[in-house]
Amino acid sequence: MNAAPPLLSVRDLSIEFPRPEDGTTRAVEGVDIEVDAGEIVCLVGESGCGKSVTVRSLFGLLPPPGRMVGGRVIFDGTDLATLDPARLRALCGASVGYVFQDPMTHLNPLLTAGAQIAEAIAGRPRWGRDPEVARRVEVLLQELGIGDPARVAQSYPHQLSGGMRQRVMIAMAIARRPRLLILDEPTTALDVTIQAQIIDLIRTIQRQTGCGLIFVTHDFGLVAELADRVYVMYAGQMVEQGRVEKIFARPQHPYTQGLIDCIIPLGGERPLLTIGGEVPDLRHLPAGCRFHPRCPRASARCRTELPEIACGAEGVVRCWHAGHGGLSPAVDVVGPTLAQTGPSHGRAAGSVAVQIAAVQKSFPARGGAFGGRAMVHAVNDVSLDLAPGEIFALVGESGSGKSSLGRLVVGLEPTTSGQIAIAGEDPARRLRTPGARPLAQMVFQDPYSSLNPRKLIRHALAQPLINHRICRPAETEARSIHLLDLMGLTPGADFLDRYPHELSGGQRQRVVLARALAAEPLVLVADEPVSSLDMSTRAQILGLLQRLRRDMGLAILLITHDLAVVGKMADRIGVMYLGRLFEVGPARAVIARPTHPYTRMLVSAVPVPDPALARTRTRVVMGGEPPSPVHLPTGCHLHPRCGNATAICAQVVPDWREVGPGHHVACHHHA
């Protein structure tokens, strides 16, 4: 440790949430954090561990009824407890910048981005149009790599893309050159590619301003990219802290080790791992070490005695059985047998589950109802075949038309031109036939909004069974229980009479899966099924999908922007951009040898779980964001963003070329 006092020092911080109905919850207990100027500190843990609450409490931003019940916070030599709320607020505005997870909900919808940034610069509202402030807003936005700052400043939050909104949030946070920047899951709501851009941006800002930085995340991959020092939290307590290299090389706490093992690496042979169980409910904490119910090293002592956080030879850790090389709580989600499940046992027989032939889909753009003829070209000339039991992954940034294609396959919307056939039949027509069993079903991203909150799980499952006449009404209950059991919700009978809000995110997604499979479809379209879930739950759901395809011969169209997930799950990958496929091939081949410049960019955007490697590798960066699908670029859609583009790219749509067995690429610049 160096001699200078740290920029921020937190000692023994405790936070409580008093609830009149069921007693007080202690969300955070005895947490110590230190941040030096110019240092990046990462705070890691699953959701529900108290990370966000911790960083918010530091400068009095706790949501009511939360309150700090103990501890000292010393920032820049000032004990924050000595400040009254107004002075604390002023200090927070002047010297601290906060960036939160979801930029849409954290921006005021009624004010322009410029007005909100101007407020942050001045520390008070600006009603008039001060040209000096307007200029500073634009300079600030320009620093953040925004090409047309004037337009962004005049836009309302809903008119901006997710990445742009997060840049506006960052602009507000750094407006007054803060000494400390606090980023609370700033990239969780963003695409992998935009995440990579934001991470680069954060690193640049930190290097230029020399501020201290706290980065809150559940993703250990990002920790490797950014952190100098790491704090790991579990169930409201700090369980381990140390330098990033040491944490990755020799994690001491089993939880830390488990989290690191659960990172889904890009490529390679490692299976999908997860930590079994869930973070305990803070109202019913287990006795002894809070992690022991999920820990393979747990002994009798762990069950009764809570270990203190202690500074040992190998770092600061809270565990009776600390040490690298001990048992890891990470377990394989699917078991070894699955690795042998070849992707193409159906393919050999020549059978085809889904046939997509030259499909196009366009629909009128919003606001075009008043005489406008603007069309959104969501899917452009896509042809694909899926074999039974195959997992085909569609990857691409938001707005690439992945979800539109998925909806077409399910038959929720008619195609504009081209044909889709599942086992030789049109899914849209089958869906319209009353009583007929649908050919394909869909699982959506957000398990919270895809279940009716007022209906019991029993009703959610009975509906498809009755509507599609899958079984006799008397058998509905037994059938539903069987489905829930199949999804790993055991015993299924316990879940029938619960409401969605009584279940965790992972459990809800299992119910959604059960509902989709109740109608016994041939094809399952899974639209970002895991991106709103925690890391460990994510792996469990992915494992479940793999098992379903193996046991039921289900063809799965997996829509995602996460290439690491794809590499573990999919047999084949299709890379989509502005409604067009750029590269199609076996998953391993595409990830190991990405050929299209766009695929290469996607692959390099995935965080590398190795601190040394993450900081030395060169990333393929592609500036900007996908253009609007209303005005498609001519020729190859990528040419305005592509570093390799030449004259021909702007004029001619590239043809498909085969670069390996079953591996096709549409690019002019690949021989």
Next chain:
Amino acid sequence: MVHLAPGDPLNFITGEGDISNEQLARLRQEYGLDRPLSTQYILYMAKIFQGDLGYSYRYREPVLDLIQDRVPATFLLMMPALVLFVGLGILLGIVAARRQNSGGDLFLSGLALLGWSVPVFWLGQLLIIACALKLGWFPTQGMLNLRAPTQGMARVLDVLWHLALPATALGMRFLALSTRMTRSSMVQVLRLDYMTTARAKGLPERVVLSRHALPNALLPVITIIGMNMGTMLTGSVLVEVVFAWPGMGRLLYDGVLARDYPLIIGIILIVSIVVVAVNLITDIVYAIVDPRIRYT
């Protein structure tokens, strides 16, 4: 529907005196009441589009002129109820929301519930008894002091003096409505993420409330107030009757008693137009305030 009510306008026109059946028949023909209802309706509709609402049986004057004479008084009654009481209600709503679940909040919410539940005519009579008869602070009836006619500024003050009680009776519902709406909507907005953002910028709490919370919280309040304009017009009928306020509501009341069909239908038509117009204006205001629903 008006015609379904028992009674005949001719009874009122002819008064109490004896009248022969022949004379009745002649009058009926003169007023066009002998023709089938459908014919009367078609004739009426045709006239409306020429800006003719017909003649009042009772006043022997064009309905439109009668309404025009009375509109300013009703407007005068409704303006303070709207502006003053809704404004006050919003303020009280903010106060209650800031001290959510405190004693003050409960008190204000209870008061608002009471204000919303109390019938307008009853409140009006209560006010007359308490403030006019017992205390003698305000006049019981009318819009002007007829015994001592005044001019200029004194006349304005006289009208305001007469206005105080009826406007309070009418405005109480809106005070209650806007207090409750502002409170609940403010409580919701204060919980939203961008409030944390505004606070993290270091803005003083006063600014956070006035600039970030209030505009967002008022959006639903605007809608509800606009939708309740119809209720307010109904209320003004009752208030005008109780306070003998010479407005459109009073005219309608008299018209109903006299079975004055053209007058009743004319007033209801005008009121309907006003309600529709107010709702349209509400939607337009909404679009101006909220950029998310602006047409692109």
